[in-house]
Structures are given as C-alpha cells and as structure tokens.
Amino acid sequence: MGYLHDGHMALVEASRARCDLTVVSIFVNPTQFGLTEDLSTYPRDFLRDEKLCREAGVAIVFAPDAREVYPAQFETFVEPGELAKSLCGAFRPGHFRGVATVVCKLFNMVRPDIAFFGQKDFQQCAVVRRMAIDLNLPIEIVTVPTVREPDRLAMSSRNRYLSKEDRQRALAISRALFAAEAEFRAGERQCEKLIAIARRHLDEVDRLQYIELVDADTLEPALSPLRHPAALCAAAYVGSTRLIDNVILRPEVSTEYAIKL
Structure with missing residues (x-):
C-alpha cells in the first residue's frame, strides 16, 4: 500500500532473482479499512516510492486510481472463508474481504506468474494463497521472511x-x-x-x-x-x-x- 521500506524492497529483490520482469503495485485499498481505521492518514509518498522502485530495478510501477479499481456501480467482492475469521479477522470485520478482492483484481490487471508477499502479514499470505488455489488463478504465491530493524522491530x-x-x-x-x-x-x-x-x-x-x-x-x-x-x-x-x-x-x-x- 505504499510508503515503501526495506521489507517491501526484499519482495522486489526476491522477484528480480526469479523473474524476468518485476511489477510493483501501489494502491491504498479503501475496502480493507474499517470505519474507525486510518485510511485518511495512512502514510503516502508516491514520488519517494517510485524512486525507490526505479533504483531497485522495478520494470513497472502500477499505481491505479481508486476509481479505476472500484468504478461506479462496483458490487462484486471476494469473500474468504475460515482462514479469514481468526486472528486479525476476529478484530477487523470485512478486512480480509477487502484484501482478497483487491488482490484478485490486481492479479487480473497485472497478470503475474508469481506474486511475493511478506511473512509479517502471515494471515494475509494464507488468505491470498487459498484464494489463488480456490479460484484457479495460475499464480504462485511466495512468502518472503519478515525484514526487521536492527533492534528486531518488524518493519511496517x-x-x-x-x-x-x-x-x-x-x-x-x-x-x-x-x-x-x-x-x-x-x-x-x-x-x-x-x-x-x-x-x-x-x-x-x-x-x-x-x-x-x-x-x-x-x-x-x-x-x-x-x-x-x-x-x-x-x-x-x-x-x-x-x-x-x-x-x-x-x-x-x-x-x-x-x-x-
């Protein structure tokens, strides 16, 4: 969702090591935020993010507008199952519905062969992997280990x-x-x-x-x-x-x- 850090760059590095072409999607997804959560204040700095991506050898930065992802009269969502109900899902109703929907849409827009996600969001990785299997998406989901600060705080x-x-x-x-x-x-x-x-x-x-x-x-x-x-x-x-x-x-x-x- 942007405001990139070394954890995101580790995903880029993993992609470049395996793939001919690396695409980074940057999109602050409104459907995964609750009413009282930080959608309006979520950190954004697209010019900084784009510069980091170019310097890291990213071929394409895909940053669609919200109106492109969710056009007028949009009403179709991906509803994940049991994997989305525990842990964060128990405290953030609808969060993984928004995650699964936007990831599915981004997959269809970008058409990747392999997609890289960070282990810090472990439940998200599980939900996305299950979605790819259940919906017969021809995409390999790869989990990249969490990147930490020198004092071991997980990067976020x-x-x-x-x-x-x-x-x-x-x-x-x-x-x-x-x-x-x-x-x-x-x-x-x-x-x-x-x-x-x-x-x-x-x-x-x-x-x-x-x-x-x-x-x-x-x-x-x-x-x-x-x-x-x-x-x-x-x-x-x-x-x-x-x-x-x-x-x-x-x-x-x-x-x-x-x-x-």
Whole structure:
C-alpha cells in the first residue's frame, strides 16, 4: 500500500532473482479499512516510492486510481472463508474481504506468474494463497521472511506513527515472540507454555488484541505437543498504533506435511 521500506524492497529483490520482469503495485485499498481505521492518514509518498522502485530495478510501477479499481456501480467482492475469521479477522470485520478482492483484481490487471508477499502479514499470505488455489488463478504465491530493524522491530509503514517512547515500547512485541521461540528451540513443545512465555513480555503494550499459536497451514489453534509448523502471532496497540508480528516455529517436519513458507 505504499510508503515503501526495506521489507517491501526484499519482495522486489526476491522477484528480480526469479523473474524476468518485476511489477510493483501501489494502491491504498479503501475496502480493507474499517470505519474507525486510518485510511485518511495512512502514510503516502508516491514520488519517494517510485524512486525507490526505479533504483531497485522495478520494470513497472502500477499505481491505479481508486476509481479505476472500484468504478461506479462496483458490487462484486471476494469473500474468504475460515482462514479469514481468526486472528486479525476476529478484530477487523470485512478486512480480509477487502484484501482478497483487491488482490484478485490486481492479479487480473497485472497478470503475474508469481506474486511475493511478506511473512509479517502471515494471515494475509494464507488468505491470498487459498484464494489463488480456490479460484484457479495460475499464480504462485511466495512468502518472503519478515525484514526487521536492527533492534528486531518488524518493519511496517505504520512504524512512522510511533513516538520515540512508543517506538521503544513496541519492541515488547518482537521480544515476546523471540522469547517463546528460544524456549521452543530449547525443547518446549506445549502450546500453552509457549504462549504464556510470550505473554509475560507484553506488559509494555497499551492493548494486546491477541497472542496466539496457530497451525501454519490451517490457522486453527495449534495442538500440544507441537509436531507441525506453527505461527506464533501477535497484534497489539502501542499508543494509537496497531502493530502485528509473528514467528514461525518448525518442529521436525514429516515428509507428508509441508507448508509453503
């Protein structure tokens, strides 16, 4: 949605490594914002974004107008299923309906062979991948690992909303996730304990929406003892800014169970 950072540039780099031609779509999508969310204030700087794309070797910057994406009398939407109901979907009604619709439309406009999405938006990746499969879209969906600041805060366009003090407090989110990941690597496989470990580090956020450990494929609550890849996902408000993050916990994976990450 613009206001590009190194996380977006990692998607460009991944695309250029695999593809003959790279297209970046930039569109602040109104249908994925709730009535009280930050559509009007969402950071925008198209000239800066375009310059970054050109310097990174992007062939085409596709930045349609809202009236082109949603013309008069537009009324057809893509309605995602169970994958969109938990985590962020439980707190942002209609969000993934807007995401699925605009991504489907952008796919039809650009006609890519491969599309690259960031792991920070883990649930979005799952919803988009399911949509591509269910609607027989001939597109490979690739998830690129989250890019982080030197202090491990996940890069996000919304980080610019944070005051200096809030920026420091926001580190509690990644600190919580990595604390649980460390215990997982040390051998802990009980989901409740891993969640509790993460939760202990989240006192500095102003409002915790969720900290959940879910199956990386189905997004259903992970089962103990953890035997399949799982995503430990968090969403919290620091000041008035909503931030999300996750880490993937990968036990020994059997040959019959593989997640595209």
